[in-house]
Amino acid sequence: MKRPFRIAVTGAAGSISNSLLFRLAAGEVFGTDQPIILQLIERSEAMEALRGLAMELEDCAFPLLHAVRLHDNPEDGFRNVHFAFLIGAKPRGPGMERADLLAANAEIFSRQGRALNDHANPDVKVLVVGNPANTNALIASRNAPDLSPSQFTAMSRLDHNRAKGMIANRTGFNTADIRKVAVWGNHSASQFPDVRNAEAMGEPIWPGLDHDWVDNTFIPRVQKRGAEIIDARGQSSAASAAQGAIDHMRDWYMGTPEGDFVSMCIVSDGSYGIAKGIVFSFPVRCRYGRYQIVQGLPIDDAAQKRLDATEKELLEEKDAVKHLLPAETEDAHNNLSVSLRSGANRYGEEDRDDDSEACVLRTDRVI
Ligand code: NAD
Ligand code: LMR
Numbered sequence: 120m121k122r123p124f125r126i127a128v129t130g131a132a133g134s135i136s137n138s139l140l141f142r143l144a145a146g147e148v149f150g151t152d153q154p155i156i157l158q159l160i161e162r163s164e165a166m167e168a169l170r171g172l173a174m175e176l177e178d179c180a181f182p183l184l185h186a187v188r189l190h191d192n193p194e195d196g197f198r199n200v201h202f203a204f205l206i207g208a209k210p211r212g213p214g215m216e217r218a219d220l221l222a223a224n225a226e227i228f229s230r231q232g233r234a235l236n237d238h239a240n241p242d243v244k245v246l247v248v249g250n251p252a253n254t255n256a257l258i259a260s261r262n263a264p265d266l267s268p269s270q271f272t273a274m275s276r277l278d279h280n281r282a283k284g285m286i287a288n289r290t291g292f293n294t295a296d297i298r299k300v301a302v303w304g305n306h307s308a309s310q311f312p313d314v315r316n317a318e319a320m321g322e323p324i325w326p327g328l329d330h331d332w333v334d335n336t337f338i339p340r341v342q343k344r345g346a347e348i349i350d351a352r353g354q355s356s357a358a359s360a361a362q363g364a365i366d367h368m369r370d371w372y373m374g375t376p377e378g379d380f381v382s383m384c385i386v387s388d389g390s391y392g393i394a395k396g397i398v399f400s401f402p403v404r405c406r407y408g409r410y411q412i413v414q415g416l417p418i419d420d421a422a423q424k425r426l427d428a429t430e431k432e433l434l435e436e437k438d439a440v441k442h443l444l445p446a447e448t449e450d451a452h453n454n455l456s457v458s459l460r461s462g463a464n465r466y467g468e469e470d471r472d473d474d475s476e477a478c479v480l481r482t483d484r485v486i
Contacts, residue, residue, distance in 0.1 A: 130207025138361035208249025232262030277363030304429025
């Protein structure tokens, strides 16, 4: 039997986690032969709700779920974890812009970065979902000087899936037949969903698309889909965000399908002329637990303008939180080549306190 992966989820009693956790425990991310231990982290006010959710996890009798631990702080919650989903944050309400949330969430993510640095497995893979996701990931990463910036990513996979879904709906092809969609930049209304290189059943779709529709309907609709959903539901996307998180982590860990690429927000290494050291969504391919930016995609003047706009927004966000970015971590972010680590998962020291109060489920004592 494989040794379990330890997986931390923050905001574990929230809406996205409610969709995510059951699918994690069912094996949808790491495979149906990979046991897991869930280390769930919440604010103290939400611990009772979290206990209820843990009861439901127990009641599902998932064979892969070896333990569930509940924590009201990231220092304990990130102990020895191999993967971390950072979801907990204040969600955007109707009429609010992402920038309004920057300051409140910045504090949360600097503490979480330090906690990951000090307590997580040294090869931990981190996905930030909580908004503003790119800049939160930057803050967490800059506060984790002993980890590589390449271990911190943010989610643009929901935008990628949205783009794919809209193209499938427009062209009539099944989503499984559509490949090479890309999302560039910030997870915000400045992002650039790019279908110039997209294929359906191996054939380019760009020549057959109405370019006015792409510029005036498709791109703005993907950019503002989050707000469209908030207006319709009264709360932000949850199940589709959980799907994006599942797809992101699964592909990072398992690899991307042959002949396709996906979108991930990662620390820029200067590819495509994007400023180094910001967390920017690029098209990537994943293998052996690592990702690589897809190089050489054509960028015409119109595309360049869109890249410039979303890069500018991320530089402004970075500037707004610069007091939370320790200066000594700047070099590692600007020169990624010296800080890449192995993509392998290592096991830290075994936990000896799995019978502590935090552990509300344990099904591996007799193995
Ligand atoms: P939610 O309000 O339902 O849940 C958030 C949970 O986080 C709450 O239970 C809250 O108690 C918890 N929380 C807050 N601060 C915390 C902290 N410091 N530590 C641990 N837990 C904490 O929100 P949701 O719908 O699950 O959304 C979560 C975040 O994800 C929001 O920021 C939302 O904007 C963002 N989001 C991102 C994407 C994306 O594509 N990147 C998509 C959808 C939503
Ligand atoms: C989304 O894209 O659905 C979320 O990021 C929610 C938001 O604030 O747009």
